[in-house]
Amino acid sequence: MKRLMNLRPSKATKFFLGLLPFLIVGIFYIIASDIRLMENPHDKLLPSLTSFSKAIDRMALTPSKRTGEILFINDTSASLQRLGLGILISAILAMLIGIPLGFIPFVRAGFSPFVAAFSMIPPIAVLPILFIVFGMGELAKVALIVIGVTPLIVRDLQQRVSEIPAEQIIKAQTLGGSTWTIVVRVILPQIMPRLLDSVRLTLGTAWIFLISAEAIAATEGLGYRIFLVRRYMSMDVILPYVAWITILAFLFDYFLKKITYKLFPWYSGAKENT
């Protein structure tokens, strides 16, 4: 008799097993929704599948009565712009701060404790200060993402820089490299894929900050819509929006992974060897 740990599922079984949790959750939902709707056909907590399709039709396919725009597309593009800009700025800032912090002992001595402490401040708690500094417009929303995410990436990069084998650095020095050339020719190429990895890990956090920023003051955006319709418990809109955010986050992560493999083929190979 084979041990359970040595049994391998066939391709079809694997597909079925992967699908199963989704199916169970779906069935769980439909049963619970049916029961609630039987009690009260206007119940909004667990809407039926038809109300979902109606809500999706209303939000994503029909122009809004008030503005003539398609709300779903507006919301998505507003949120993706904020998120993209926030992540881009965070990544660039993190690179500019993280490399010297990890590589130059004097910079590390001066700023490492400060960065460590700063990264512990919960940005949401000091929101009123952020309003006064950055205002309430687009800048504040991007700033909230940057402030929330940058310290996390900086600390990760600092760690990765200091993990680069000393032999490499010494070898580069014996070949005549200055601090600057070593940063550009040795550190930077090795750190780039790590930066992308780090961005992937902080994406979840970035989404949280995006949604919070849009909950505070906004006229459009995925988070804005969710917080707005929450006022009258329109779960038929909220749940598809949550599903959409999940899909977007998944795609973002997937493409970053693909880009990393494409641009730095050696990196994934090296990772598998360790």
Place this chain on the structure above:
Amino acid sequence: MKSFFTSTSKLLVATALVSTLGSSLLMAEVKDKFQVSWTIYVGFMPWDYAQQKGIVDKWAKKYDIEIDLVQVNDYIESINQYTAGKFDGCLMTNMDALTIPAASGVDSTALIMGDFSNGNDGIVLKGTNKLSDIKGQNVNLVELSVSHYLLARGLETVGLSEKDITVVNTSDADMVAAYTSSEVTALTPWNPQLSEIMSMKDANLVFDSSAIPGEIIDMLVVNTDTLKDNPKFAKALTGAWFEVMALMKKGDKEALTFMAEASGTDLAGFKGQLNSTKMFYDASEAVEFSLSNELPNTMKKVSEFSFDHGILGEGAPNAEFIGMEFPNGKTFGDTKNIKLRFIDTYVKMSADGKL
């Protein structure tokens, strides 16, 4: 594999049982324990006092039941929880009662109309004291709330409409900080945030709810089915409420100070907020208000506003879609779909000293 299917089907049965339990909360029955949710607001503070000082307990005991008032931090969450069936009653405004529980098909009854806003909600402009200057500005407010309604009513008075401004949805908790930001020039907050903002530089109150008296009503809403099966619940709550009202009417310093502190201000600040609130200290006043012709008119306006903003819910063909019933036998809208009822039964008992 067989055992796997057995366990799956067991899981499904368990699911069904759990969801039945959940939905059974919606079903009315005779019971002896009740929960009412409340949030911090000047017109709701008497409930906190009544609970903390044992007045609610005293009345509940008289009718041999238990009532628990649960403070919820977020106003909307409190109403949503009530709508989902977690609470038997909840404190909210007339507009929210129509657009949240009633629009979700939860038949609700306004048991006690405690007060109406008489200046507690206002439009504030920076640097100008003319409402018409609001044209073209961004206005920060809690979208689709009574503030939004107040703004729409204010704009009407100067011949403007919502097309002339841009509404920026802003959480009530962030309103004061928003005012300090240089790009914010117009807001529509409610108290206590309104009085906080009015104490700051350049703030001009250009319109407030005293111009539309009786249109923003704060009420205790209970589930109609629960009420039908449990009149004791309504009697105990009404009794407790008017006991506190009597204390407030004679200006009981201890009670007022307690309420002031619980809402994060001092006695003077709380009295200031009370001045912009028309409290019905006497049960007879509340009865009179509920019988007036103004109430159905107000609810018609609120219903039309809500329909125009798409908050009466999916499939609402017009503003009359949700029916409402008033104590004088008047109704508004679809009488086959009455989901919001205004009654004076219990308040009248209190006025007649029959509780």
